[in-house]
Amino acid sequence: MQTMSGGRETKPEVRLRSALWAMGLRYRKDHRPAPSLRARADVVFAGPKVCVFLDGCFWHGCPRHFRRPRTNGRWWASKIARNVERDRRATAALTAAGWHVIRAWEHESPSKVAARVKEAVRAALGRPRASRGLR
Ligand SMILES: [Zn+2]
Numbered sequence: 373m374q375t376m377s378g379g380r381e382t383k384p385e386v387r388l389r390s391a392l393w394a395m396g397l398r399y400r401k402d403h404r405p406a407p408s409l410r411a412r413a414d415v416v417f418a419g420p421k422v423c424v425f426l427d428g429c430f431w432h433g434c435p436r437h438f439r440r441p442r443t444n445g446r447w448w449a450s451k452i453a454r455n456v457e458r459d460r461r462a463t464a465a466l467t468a469a470g471w472h473v474i475r476a477w478e479h480e481s482p483s484k485v486a487a488r489v490k491e492a493v494r495a496a497l498g499r500p501r502a503s504r505g506l507r
Contacts, residue, residue: 384478385414385426391486397493406469411462413473415489420496423466424474424489431455434477472496 381402392399392415403416405423413423429437433452441448463473472492476485 382426382428382478384482387482388424388426388476388485389415391482392489395486395490397486397490405466405471409462409465409469411466417493417496420472420493421470422472422474422489422492422496424476424485425459425462426476426478426485427459428478432459432477434479436477437479 389399389401397417400416400418402412402414404411405413405416405418405421411425414426415424417423427434431452433456438452440452459475463475466473472495474485474489474492476488
């Protein structure tokens with residue numbers, strides 16, 4: 373997740389990761405699920421091909437919380453629109469490459485998001501190996 377301060381991980385990410393860890397899930401963090409695609413996911417399960425993006429409400433244009441800044445409002449609106457478009461393309465490309473993509477907002481409850489992730493990982497692992505393809 374992109375933050376105002378740069379590359380450091382944010383509180384919602386830390387909370388999500390600790391919820392996943394507590395559920396016994398092990399993952400890679402801040403990782404490119406598919407090396408050919410530029411998108412870095414916040415949490416990646418390489419085996420079951422599940423990746424999680426925790427989207428910041430401001431940077432990713434949350435319908436509930438995004439407010440256009442007063443200064444340079446137009447510039448921000450188009451910047452955020454580009455981010456949203458990039459997110460959409462990344463989700464589509466990863467889905468096409470066989471990934472299960474979970475996008476959550478930073479305002480969502482970490483334990484609810486973690487439960488969704490766990491369900492997706494479990495469902496993916498339940499599939500026959502052949503249909504999962506290569507890692
Ligand atoms: Zn939000």
